[in-house]
Amino acid sequence: MNLKTLAEALGLSQTTVSRALNGYPEVSEATRKRVEEAALRFGYRPNSRAKGLATGRAMLIGQVIPTSTQHEMVNPVFGDFVAGASQNLARHGYDMLLTRVPGDDEGKVYREFRARGAVDGVIIQAPDVKDERIALLNRIGLPFIVHGRSTGVEEPYSWIDVNNTQAFRRATEFLLQLGHRRIALINGLERMDFAFRRRKGYLQALETAGIGPDPQLMCTDEMTEQFGHHKTRYMLSLDDPPTAFLCSSMLSAVGIRRALQEAGLTMGRDVSVIIHDDDLSYLRNGDDIPLFTATRSSVRHAGELLADALMQLINAPDHPPITRLLEAQLVVGSSTGPAPLRAARLPS
Amino acid sequence: MNLKTLAEALGLSQTTVSRALNGYPEVSEATRKRVEEAALRFGYRPNSRAKGLATGRAMLIGQVIPTSTQHEMVNPVFGDFVAGASQNLARHGYDMLLTRVPGDDEGKVYREFRARGAVDGVIIQAPDVKDERIALLNRIGLPFIVHGRSTGVEEPYSWIDVNNTQAFRRATEFLLQLGHRRIALINGLERMDFAFRRRKGYLQALETAGIGPDPQLMCTDEMTEQFGHHKTRYMLSLDDPPTAFLCSSMLSAVGIRRALQEAGLTMGRDVSVIIHDDDLSYLRNGDDIPLFTATRSSVRHAGELLADALMQLINAPDHPPITRLLEAQLVVGSSTGPAPLRAARLPS
DNA sequence: AATCCGTTTCAAAGCGCTTTGAGGCATGCC
DNA sequence: GGCATGCCTCAAAGCGCTTTGAAACGGATT
Numbered sequence: 001m002n003l004k005t006l007a008e009a010l011g012l013s014q015t016t017v018s019r020a021l022n023g024y025p026e027v028s029e030a031t032r033k034r035v036e037e038a039a040l041r042f043g044y045r046p047n048s049r050a051k052g053l054a055t056g057r058a059m060l061i062g063q064v065i066p067t068s069t070q071h072e073m074v075n076p077v078f079g080d081f082v083a084g085a086s087q088n089l090a091r092h093g094y095d096m097l098l099t100r101v102p103g104d105d106e107g108k109v110y111r112e113f114r115a116r117g118a119v120d121g122v123i124i125q126a127p128d129v130k131d132e133r134i135a136l137l138n139r140i141g142l143p144f145i146v147h148g149r150s151t152g153v154e155e156p157y158s159w160i161d162v163n164n165t166q167a168f169r170r171a172t173e174f175l176l177q178l179g180h181r182r183i184a185l186i187n188g189l190e191r192m193d194f195a196f197r198r199r200k201g202y203l204q205a206l207e208t209a210g211i212g213p214d215p216q217l218m219c220t221d222e223m224t225e226q227f228g229h230h231k232t233r234y235m236l237s238l239d240d241p242p243t244a245f246l247c248s249s250m251l252s253a254v255g256i257r258r259a260l261q262e263a264g265l266t267m268g269r270d271v272s273v274i275i276h277d278d279d280l281s282y283l284r285n286g287d288d289i290p291l292f293t294a295t296r297s298s299v300r301h302a303g304e305l306l307a308d309a310l311m312q313l314i315n316a317p318d319h320p321p322i323t324r325l326l327e328a329q330l331v332v333g334s335s336t337g338p339a340p341l342r343a344a345r346l347p348s
Numbered sequence: 349m350n351l352k353t354l355a356e357a358l359g360l361s362q363t364t365v366s367r368a369l370n371g372y373p374e375v376s377e378a379t380r381k382r383v384e385e386a387a388l389r390f391g392y393r394p395n396s397r398a399k400g401l402a403t404g405r406a407m408l409i410g411q412v413i414p415t416s417t418q419h420e421m422v423n424p425v426f427g428d429f430v431a432g433a434s435q436n437l438a439r440h441g442y443d444m445l446l447t448r449v450p451g452d453d454e455g456k457v458y459r460e461f462r463a464r465g466a467v468d469g470v471i472i473q474a475p476d477v478k479d480e481r482i483a484l485l486n487r488i489g490l491p492f493i494v495h496g497r498s499t500g501v502e503e504p505y506s507w508i509d510v511n512n513t514q515a516f517r518r519a520t521e522f523l524l525q526l527g528h529r530r531i532a533l534i535n536g537l538e539r540m541d542f543a544f545r546r547r548k549g550y551l552q553a554l555e556t557a558g559i560g561p562d563p564q565l566m567c568t569d570e571m572t573e574q575f576g577h578h579k580t581r582y583m584l585s586l587d588d589p590p591t592a593f594l595c596s597s598m599l600s601a602v603g604i605r606r607a608l609q610e611a612g613l614t615m616g617r618d619v620s621v622i623i624h625d626d627d628l629s630y631l632r633n634g635d636d637i638p639l640f641t642a643t644r645s646s647v648r649h650a651g652e653l654l655a656d657a658l659m660q661l662i663n664a665p666d667h668p669p670i671t672r673l674l675e676a677q678l679v680v681g682s683s684t685g686p687a688p689l690r691a692a693r694l695p696s
Numbered sequence: 697a698a699t700c701c702g703t704t705t706c707a708a709a710g711c712g713c714t715t716t717g718a719g720g721c722a723t724g725c726c
Numbered sequence: 727g728g729c730a731t732g733c734c735t736c737a738a739a740g741c742g743c744t745t746t747g748a749a750a751c752g753g754a755t756t
Contacts, residue, residue: 001463002712013736018714028734045463049406050712052397053741060445065431073629074431074648079422083413086448095466097408098444100434115349115393117742118443224630251630254602261609281421282572282599300422350742361706366744376704398742401711465712 001044010038021046060097061089061310062119064106066126068189068222075126076223076251077299080280081147084303085123092311094120107136114142121314123147123306129196145310145322147302150193158313158322160306164194164276167295167328168201168246171274174293174330175244176209179339180272184217184235184242186228186252195220198248198276217242228255236263236271237348243339244272250283253292263346270344272336276328290333297328349392358386369394408445409437409658410467412454414474416537416570423474424571424599425647428628429495432651433471440659442468455484462490469662471495471654477544493658493670495650498541506661506670508654512542512624515643515676516549516594519622522641522678523592524557527687528620532565532583532590534576534600543568546596546624565590576603584611584619585696591687592620598631601640611694618692620684624676638681645676 007017012035020027020035027035038044052058063082066075086096097119101109110133113119121143124133130152137144138155146159175183185202188195199218206213216238221227228247232255235242247253253275257267265271277285277294279301285291309322355362360383368375368383375383386392400406411430414423434444445467449457458481461467469491472481478500485492486503494507523531533550536543547566554561564586569575576595580603583590595601601623605615613619625633625642627649633639657670 003714004712014713015715015737016735019735022714026734031734043459043463045460046714047401047712048464048466049397049400050741051714053395053401053743054712054714056741058397065427065434067431071629072431074427076424076427076630079413079424079426082446083415083420083422083448086413086446087450090448090450096446098430098434098446100431100438102435102438111391112393115391116396118396222630224632226632226635257606257609261605281419282424282570284572284574287574351744352742362743363707363745364705367705370744374704379704394744395742398711399744401713402742402744404711 001042002047003044006035006038006042006044009042010035056117058097058118058120059094060119061085061094061307062097062099062109062113062122063125064109064122065098065100067100070189070222073222073224076249076283077278077280078125080278080298080300081125081303083281084298084300085307086303088304088307089311094307094311106133110137110142111140114140121145121310123310127193128191129193131193143310143313143317145306145313147306148193149197151196156321158309160302160309160322160324160326162194162297162302162326162328164197164328165201165204167276167297167330168198169205170201170330171246171293171295172202172205173209175246175272175274175336176205176211178244178272178336180242180244181211181339182214182217182240182242182343183244183246184231185219186223186231186245186247186256187218187220188223188248190220195248202246223249223252225251225255225258228252229259230255232256232259233263233346236265236344236346238345241343241345242271243343244274244336247273247275250275250277250280250285250292250294263344265344268334268337270340272339274336277331285331286333290331291335293333293336294331295328296331297326302326349390350395351392354383354386354390354392357390358383404465406445406466406468407442408467409433409442409655410445410447410457410461410470411473412457412470413446413448415448418537418570421570421572424597424631425626425628426473428626428646428648429473429651431629432646432648433655434651436652436655437659442655442659454481458485458490459488462488469493469658471658475541476539477541479541491658491661491665493654493661495654496540496542497545499544504669506657508650508657508670508672508674510542510645510650510674510676512545512676513549513552515624515645515678516546517553518549518678519594519641519643520550520553521557523594523620523622523684524553524559526592526620526684528590528592529559529687530562530565530588530590530691531592531594532579533567534571534579534593534595534604535566535568536571536596538568543596550594571597571600573599573603573606576600577607578603580604580607581611581694584613584692584694586693589691589693590619591691592684593622595621595623598623598625598628598633598640598642611692613692616682616685618688620687622684625679633679634681638679639683641681641684642679643676644679645674650674 007014020032124146127148127150131150134153149159149161219231275292275294277296279298355365368380472494475496475498479498482501482505497507497509567579623640623642625644627646
């Protein structure tokens with residue numbers, strides 16, 4: 001069933017039917033009603049590609065599946081983010097187009113998106129400290145918004161980010177107030193902007209407290225459970241082990257907890273832990289009382305906001321860049337407590 | 349830059365240019381080379397929608413974001429599955445179209461997909477024991493493949509599934525051989541086919557061993573960390589507590605571990621645990637030695653297989669249904685051991 | 697020279713929609 | 727009666743591609 005057939009069945013022209021269905025005012029209410037009824041009865045829906053060709057819109061937002069480039073890992077926040085984003089895209093009649101980059105040339109995908117008119121805009125995930133995708137997208141003129149920011153990029157662009165520096169500064173200060181002096185940082189890959197900023201916040205707090213950073217207490221990698229486990233074991237075996245851990249991910253913190261358990265240590269008493277909590281639906285940080293003290297910011301909510309912002313950018317081509325800084329909450333759970341008089345230490 | 353402009357620039361007709369780029373034999377090698385070069389130089393790529401309109405293909409595979417209907421949860425396997433699937437779709441020039449269902453009428457989405465010609469096929473996730481989507485898709489004639497199966501559906505359809513019954517039967521037998529008699533099942537939502545089959549396998553093994561099932565030892569819900577934690581605490585406080593847990597998800601098993609830790613019990617000694625491991629990239633079950641004894645089957649690999657199969661179905665419209673049963677490996681980790689002489693029990 | 701054939705190229709139709717510019721038809725006003 | 731005014735509807739162009747059926751061309755065959 002296409003427009004032509006429907007129009008014939010109704011004894012109307014294609015124009016009138018099209019106008020009726022698209023809410024144009026030139027159609028009488030009676031006609032519109034009749035057309036809508038028939039469309040429903042025949043199960044008519046305009047062909048996406050034909051409509052897109054005529055309107056010049058794809059009604060699709062592109063996103064490259066963010067894999068950690070080191071290994072072939074799928075970012076665990078991906079699911080929740082996409083759920084949030086597509087929920088709000090759907091309100092505007094948009095769907096999400098997902099693509100995986102063969103090799104590492106993400107730029108090529110964006111150029112193709114543009115040349116083929118495959119999508120009306122894109123969302124950029126996990127930007128690097130100096131992310132090249134931003135300049136590329138600005139240059140080729142494909143509407144986009146960044147989930148996060150890129151410290152090293154000067155030119156204007158739209159972004160929505162969590163105040164990572166502030167979050168980790170506060171978290172560190174919180175630990176300092178509890179008397180901790182040896183605070184470890186279990187961070188994500190620091191070529192990524194969010195991890196870079198978190199370290200910055202951590203270092204700022206230490207510096208303000210007059211504590212020099214210890215390279216042995218700082219590590220950075222993909223945020224798996226194993227990573228948290230390995231590093232915790234290792235750091236606890238140092239001569240001067242940390243009494244607290246600041247950890248960029250819930251998942252790695254599960255590894256920390258495992259290591260502490262193996263060492264017979266109690267979290268919140270022998271060792272304190274603060275995490276960043278993306279509020280993932282299947283990885284909740286406790287129900288009422290948080291398991292971990294955490295800097296919390298829902299990545300799903302971020303997805304919703306990014307979708308709305310991108311819709312704005314697409315609908316108003318000359319819209320100035322949209323930027324928005326979200327503050328993470330510091331929620332106190334049972335994983336933190338006063339620094340012990342003597343640090344727990346594992347035999348190395 | 350579109351076909352017309354490119355053709356004019358080359359002094360050729362659109363036909364010839366189109367044929368040259370699409371590898372038709374009617375074009376001389378010299379011409380083809382010249383055309384390809386120019387296309388590259390001008391950055392020409394055929395417009396997706398125009399091409400789609402002309403060919404009748406969307407070059408998109410639809411997928412509805414699988415949210416657990418009870419709550420608004422995003423399935424944790426989603427990311428890895430999509431990564432696997434889109435990798436192989438990309439090989440055929442296909443992308444993935446993601447959509448979120450407002451409300452609960454997933455059928456409406458498929459009807460729309462069909463009527464709008466928005467996608468060339470769909471992948472169905474997490475089928476119910478009697479899943480209505482299958483009949484619908486067969487009826488409307490939208491090519492599809494199911495990730496999993498639906499016990500209650502008689503009509504033919506394409507699917508790729510893990511042998512869940514077998515996996516959980518073997519896992520249960522393994523525990524029985526270790527002397528466990530009180531084995532708990534921490535299962536996913538049993539309206540879903542995979543969870544239904546897992547319970548079936550578990551029950552079969554118990555029955556063969558002459559052990560009657562105890563409803564107190566069986567529970568089913570969304571597989572969060574909390575769920576595993578709650579249920580473990582509860583079951584350990586029973587008069588006759590389990591000595592082993594069979595758990596449908598790594599995530600819930602993390603909760604089991606937490607509960608055991610709080611109870612001062614050692615996994616693999618006081619209590620045994622077997623999980624099903626989807627081999628998620630950010631939630632690996634140990635490196636070399638598995639953390640948990642597990643029935644393992646990579647969901648990402650399943651995604652790759654489903655993508656390939658769906659491509660076959662789309663390219664050969666009268667292809668008979670493709671079905672494939674994957675066997676899960678039983679990998680032995682350190683979370684299982686002989687049943688203790690006296691079961692550990694928590695005060696209730 | 698005429699015919700045939702294979703190779704290469706082309707003009708034009710068609711995919712299903714939106715949108716432009718125009719026309720038909722009551723109605724109201726001079 | 728004539729004409730402007732709204733309201734409603736329409737035919738046709740155009741979006742950018744593929745594909746059909748035909749034509750032009752050069753070389754080989756008669």
